[in-house]
Amino acid sequence: MSIISAVIGAVAASSGGQxxxxxxxxxxxxxxxxxxxxxxxxNVSFTDWDGTSTFYYSITSPGNTVLTSQFDTAEGTYVPGxxxxxxxxxxxxxxxxxxDGAMDYYIRGGSGYFYEDYFNQGAYTIQxxxxxxxxxxxxxxxxxxxxxxxxxxxxxxGQSNDGELWNYTYSSDNNYVIILNSTSTYAxxxxxxxxxxxxxxxxxxxxxxxVTGLTQAIIAKELCYKLEITTxxxxxxxxxxxxxxxxxxxxxxxxxxxxxxxxxHVAATVNSSTTQxxxxxxxxxxxxxxxxxxxxNKLVIGAYDAGQSGFSDYYGGRMGRVEMWNYAIxxxxxxxxxxxxxxxxxxxxxxxxxxxxSTNEGSSLTFNVTGTYIVNDTYYWTIETNAGDFAxxxxxxxxxxxxxxxxxxxxxxxxxxxAETFTVAIRSNSTTGTILSTSTSVTINxxxxxxxxxxxxxxxxDYMDVAPSSDWxxxxxxxxxxxxxxxxxxxxxxxxxxxCQNFNNGLGIQMFYQVGLQIQGTTTIAxxxxxxxxxxxxxxxxxxxxxLYYNGTSVYTGGAWNLSNNTDAIRIGARAPATFQGFDGxxxxxxxxxxxxxxxxxxxxxxxxxxxxxxxxxxxxxxxxDISNYELNxxxxxxxxxxxxxxAKSAYPNLDKQIQVGNxxxxxxxxxxxxxxxxxxxxxxxxxxxxxxNVPNPGPFNFSGPRPITNNGVTRxxxxxx
Numbered sequence: 001m002s003i004i005s006a007v008i009g010a011v012a013a014s015s016g017g018q019x020x021x022x023x024x025x026x027x028x029x030x031x032x033x034x035x036x037x038x039x040x041x042x043n044v045s046f047t048d049w050d051g052t053s054t055f056y057y058s059i060t061s062p063g064n065t066v067l068t069s070q071f072d073t074a075e076g077t078y079v080p081g082x083x084x085x086x087x088x089x090x091x092x093x094x095x096x097x098x099x100d101g102a103m104d105y106y107i108r109g110g111s112g113y114f115y116e117d118y119f120n121q122g123a124y125t126i127q128x129x130x131x132x133x134x135x136x137x138x139x140x141x142x143x144x145x146x147x148x149x150x151x152x153x154x155x156x157x158g159q160s161n162d163g164e165l166w167n168y169t170y171s172s173d174n175n176y177v178i179i180l181n182s183t184s185t186y187a188x189x190x191x192x193x194x195x196x197x198x199x200x201x202x203x204x205x206x207x208x209x210x211v212t213g214l215t216q217a218i219i220a221k222e223l224c225y226k227l228e229i230t231t232x233x234x235x236x237x238x239x240x241x242x243x244x245x246x247x248x249x250x251x252x253x254x255x256x257x258x259x260x261x262x263x264x265h266v267a268a269t270v271n272s273s274t275t276q277x278x279x280x281x282x283x284x285x286x287x288x289x290x291x292x293x294x295x296x297n298k299l300v301i302g303a304y305d306a307g308q309s310g311f312s313d314y315y316g317g318r319m320g321r322v323e324m325w326n327y328a329i330x331x332x333x334x335x336x337x338x339x340x341x342x343x344x345x346x347x348x349x350x351x352x353x354x355x356x357x358s359t360n361e362g363s364s365l366t367f368n369v370t371g372t373y374i375v376n377d378t379y380y381w382t383i384e385t386n387a388g389d390f391a392x393x394x395x396x397x398x399x400x401x402x403x404x405x406x407x408x409x410x411x412x413x414x415x416x417x418x419a420e421t422f423t424v425a426i427r428s429n430s431t432t433g434t435i436l437s438t439s440t441s442v443t444i445n446x447x448x449x450x451x452x453x454x455x456x457x458x459x460x461x462d463y464m465d466v467a468p469s470s471d472w473x474x475x476x477x478x479x480x481x482x483x484x485x486x487x488x489x490x491x492x493x494x495x496x497x498x499x500c501q502n503f504n505n506g507l508g509i510q511m512f513y514q515v516g517l518q519i520q521g522t523t524t525i526a527x528x529x530x531x532x533x534x535x536x537x538x539x540x541x542x543x544x545x546x547x548l549y550y551n552g553t554s555v556y557t558g559g560a561w562n563l564s565n566n567t568d569a570i571r572i573g574a575r576a577p578a579t580f581q582g583f584d585g586x587x588x589x590x591x592x593x594x595x596x597x598x599x600x601x602x603x604x605x606x607x608x609x610x611x612x613x614x615x616x617x618x619x620x621x622x623x624x625x626d627i628s629n630y631e632l633n634x635x636x637x638x639x640x641x642x643x644x645x646x647x648a649k650s651a652y653p654n655l656d657k658q659i660q661v662g663n664x665x666x667x668x669x670x671x672x673x674x675x676x677x678x679x680x681x682x683x684x685x686x687x688x689x690x691x692x693x694n695v696p697n698p699g700p701f702n703f704s705g706p707r708p709i710t711n712n713g714v715t716r717x718x719x720x721x722x
Contacts, residue, residue, distance in 0.1 A: 020050035020082075024109055024118040027086060035127035035196045037095030037272065037291020039241055041088045042107055042121070051082030055118070057089060057109045062123060064114075067105060070094055070126070075113075093126040095198055095272060095291045101128050127294055129198025136197075137161045137189060137324035139301070141176040153187055157323075163187040163301065174263070174320060174345050182209065182216070182316025186303035192221075192324075193298055198291045201329040202227055203267035203278075203337065204301075205320030205345050211258055217304040217313040218266060219322065222297035226304060227268050228313060229258065237268040237277050241290040253277045253284035263320070263345035265338050271328035281338030283331055320345055339375040346373040350437035352426055358443040362412025362718070367424055367439065369397075369404040376400050380431045383408065386422040389444060394431040410444045412718065420444045447718050453483070454618070455717040456573045458496065458584030462713035463574035464618075471594070471615040472501065472509065473566040474541075479597040481538040483606065483721040486513060486531055486585040496583050498537075499590070500576045501568040509563060509570060511539070512581070517548065519561065526556040532585075534721035536604035542596035552602040572618070573714065586717055592616040606721050 027043035034040045044055070058066050058075040068074045072092045080087065093103075106122030108115075138157035144165075153163035167185040168178050180186065202219050204227075211233040220226035226238040226247075233255040238247040249270075257279040258264040267278040273289040298305045301322055304313040321341060329337075342348070350371040359365040367381070380396050387393040389410050397406035408424060421441040427433040456462040484498065498511045511517065516524035519539070526548050529535035538549040541560045548556035568576065572590065573583040589606060595613040 021048040022050055022053050022111075023047040024049075024055055024080075026107075026109070026119040026121050029107070029121070029124060031294065033125045033127060033294060034093065035198060035291075035294035036093045036129040037198050037241065038129075038293035039090060039092045041090045043086055043088050044109060044118075045084075045086045046080040047084050049080045049082060049085070052079065053111070054079050055109065056111065056113055056115060057107065058114065059091060060106050060108060062104055062106065064106075064108075070103065070105075095129055099128060099130045099132065102126065103128075127196035129196055129291060129294075131197070131326050133327040134159070134325065135323060136195075136326045137192065137322070139163050139187070139322045141170060141178050141320060144170060144178070145176065155189075161189050161191045163189050171318065173318075177205075177207075177318045177320050179318055180302045180315050182214065182314045184314065186311065186314065187301040188305075189299040189301070194296055195221075195299070195326075196294055197326045199269075199271040199326070199328045200225060200292065201267065201269040201325040201327065201334075202323070203265065203334070204322045205263055205265050205341065206258070206315075206317060207263045207319075207345075208258065208260055208315065208317035210316065211260055212255075214316070215313045216315040217300065217302065218315060218319075219299070219301050219324070220304045220313075221295075221299045222305055222307055223295050224292055224297065225268075225270065227266065228304075229315070233258070235266055235277055235279065235284070237270070237275055237285075237287075239270045239275055239290055239292060241293050248290045249275050249287050251275055251277060251285045251287035253279055257284060260317075263318075265342070265345075267334050267337075269328040269334075274328075276328075276331075278331070278334045278338075280342075281335040335376075339377070342373055342375065348373045348375065348436075350374065350426060352424065352437040352439045354424075354439055354442050356442075357440070358445055359410065360445045361410045361447045364407045364409045365442065366405055366407045369399060369406075369426060369437070371402050371437075374399050374402045379404065379436070380427045380429070380433060381406050381408070382425050382427060382431050384423045384425045384438060385441075386420050386444075389420060389422060413448060415448055417448070418446050420446070452716040452718055453485070453586040453588035453720045454573075455586055455715045456583040457713070458487070458582045460713050461574050461579055461582035462715075463579065463582065464572045464712065464714050465576075465710040466570040466572065466616060466618075468567055468569050469615075470566045471592075472563065472568075472570065474563040474592070474594055474615075476541050476560040476562045477543045477594065477596055478563060479538060479540045479591075479593040479595065480509065480511070481536065481593075481597075481604075482590040483534055483536050483588040483604075484529060484585065485534045485587075485719070485721070486529065486583070497571075497573060497575045497581050498583060498587070499570055499572045500574070501565050501570055502577055503575055509565070512575075525558060526550070536721070538598055538604070540596050540598050542599065547598070549598060549602070549604075552598075552604050554601065570616070586719055588720055590616070590618040 023046070025045045025047070027045045029040065029042040031038070031040045046055070055078045059071050060066050066074050070093060072094065073090070076089070078087060078089070103126045104123040105126065106120060107124070108120045109118040110116045111118070135157045136159045137155055139153050140156055143154040143156060151165050153165050155161045155163065165178065165187045168180060170176060170178050204218050206218060208216065208229060211229060213231055214229070215231055216229040218227045218229065220228070223240050225240065228236050230236050230252065235253040235258060236250060238250045241248045258266065265280050269276045270292065271289050272291050275287045275289055276283060277285040297307065302315040302319065303311045305311055323337070348371055350369060353368050355366040355368065376399060378396050379399055381394060383390050383393040390408060391411050392409070395406060397404050421443050423441055424439045425435045426437050427435055482498065486496065496513050498513065499509055500511070501509045503510060510520045513528045516528050517526050517537070518524050529537065529550060536551050540547045540549065544560055546558045546561050547554055573587070575581040589608065591608065592615045593611070593613040594615055597613070
C-alpha cells in the first residue's frame, strides 16, 4: 500500500524554543480483508511530535459516514509522545446475525474530528461471517472408489468443496478408510482457503497409530482453528480471533479418551460464546468462545500448514469420514451424527441375559442387556418361543451407556401343562425390527397343580351363592370348617362375612369376623384368626356343645346351635340377603358335614374330601367341584370305600382336564346305570364359576339334580394353606 503523509507546519515549540512539525503517516493495516467479529489493527507513525497535540481518527463508509454501529471503536483520539513513535489502533467489526454481504470501509486520520489532513486509507473489506447454517464439507473415503483412488476426494455435502489427497493409501475396512503415514500424507480443501466462517464445527472418525509422543493435526486452518492429538494423548481444540500470534482459546479433553485400539469420533465446535470438544458423541471439554478470524491460509486434513514454515504435525493412522459445518452444531446434533455412523466403525455388540434360568408362573423375570458401542435409544423385546404363555409378549425399554433392563411375566394360569421353556429377543426400531440378540432358554415352572384357594376382594364384594337345600337344616349336630387367610378382619369397624344364609333369619348359618369370630351376627365366641396367615377354622356342634377350633386347638366351648334354615341359599364371602360386608382375602376347602367330626385336639389337613356325612365341599380343584350326595347302584359310595372316579375331558369339551368327582365303590358293574345326585361342575378357566348344565352322560353313569352355584367375581389363587 502507498504511504500518505501530511505535514503540519510548525505549530508548537518546546520550552527550549524547538519547533515541531507534528507529522503523522499511515503505516500498515494487519488484515486488509477481515470478517465480522475478527480483531484487526492499523499502525500510524508519528514523527517530530510535540507531545501535546491530539491525533484524531475515524472509520467511515465510502460516503464518509462514521460507522459507529458496524465497529466497536469507529473513532477515537490519541496524544503521541514527544518525538518519533508508532502506535497500533485496534478495532473489531461487529458480529451480527444478519446475512448482508461484504462491506467496504476507509480509515481517516487528521488533526481534528472529521479531518483527513494526515491520511485517508482504503477501501478495506469486512466479510460477512453470518451465513445460512449448512454442512459445508463431507469427505467420505468411500467416494474415492468412484475416482479410482486418485488424488481427488469428492465432497458429498453439495457444496463442491472437494479435497486433494497427497501420498495416501487406503483400506476397504469399515467401508473404506484412508491411511496417513505421520510424515508426508495429508489432504487440502482449496475452495475453503478463503472461507469466512465466524463459527464452525468439525468432526472426524480416527484410529491413530499412536496417541502419545507426537502432535498430530486432525483438521486445521493456520491462525484460525486446529483440532489435534497432543503429545500426552489428549484432544486439543485451538481457535483464534486476535491479530497477534497466539491462539485465543485452547481447550483440552482428558488423555486416554482416544486410543489406538478402537475407532473414535472427535468433534469440536466454536461460536462467539463457547468452544466445545466431543469424544464419541459425549461432551468432553468446554471453554470460552470467539468469532473466528479471516485469513487466506489452507484448510488441511491430517497435518498443519504453518505457511512459510511448511507442513508439520502430520497425523498417522486410519481416518474415516470428515465433516464441517459453518456454525456451531448442538450437542444433540453431535450425538445424532455419532449414532448414525458408529455402526460403520465400531459395530455394536449385545448380550441378553436372564436374571435366572427358571421362573414361576406369575413371577416377574428381569433380563439384563449389556454390550459395547450401543446407541442410547429405545429398543424392543419380544417373546420368541411359547409367546402364548404371556399376557404381554412384547414391549420397549431404553439402553443407556451400554446397559438396559426389562422384565417379562409368564401368565399365572390354572392350567396344568408342565414345565415349558421360552426365549426372548431384543430388536431395533420396533417389535418387528432386526433381532440384535436372543437369550438362552428359560424354564417356566408350572405352579398350576391344584388345589387352589378362592380369592375375594372386599371392595368388589365378591361372593358365591350355593342354592337352597334341605341339607342346610342341620339341626344341632354338624361341622362347618374352612381355611381362611383374611387380609383385614374389619370393614371400617363392620363385619366381614365368611358365610351367611339370611341375616334376618337367626336360624341359619351366619359367621363373621369383627375383632373376633361371630356367629348368628351377634355372638362373639373367640378372637379372630391372625390376619394374612392361613388358619383352619372348625365349628362343631355335637347336640350338646358348640366347639370352635383354630388349627385343631379348641378356643371356645358353649351351647349347641340349632341350624334349621332350608329355604335360603348360602352366600359365601358376603352378607345376605343384602350384599355388603364382603370378605377380603382367601378361603379354601369349605366343607359342611351333618355330623360332629371333631371332639378333641386334631391336626387339620388340606386334603380332606367327600365323606358319608358331607353335605357341601367347595374344594379348589381345577375346575371347582361341589359333591354333596351321590349313589352308585343304590349304595353310598363312601361307606363302601373306593377309588377316585374321573370324567374325561373328551366327554366334556368345556372342561380343561379330568375332573375328579369323588370317591366311589372300587368294584362296580359299568353296564349298570349309576345315579349321582348333587354334583356341580364349574366350567374351564375361560368361564370359571359358570355352572355346567346339560352335561352329557359319559357312558353308564346318569346325573340328576345338580346343585347350582352362582359365582360373582370370585377368582382362584395359587396361594393355598400348606
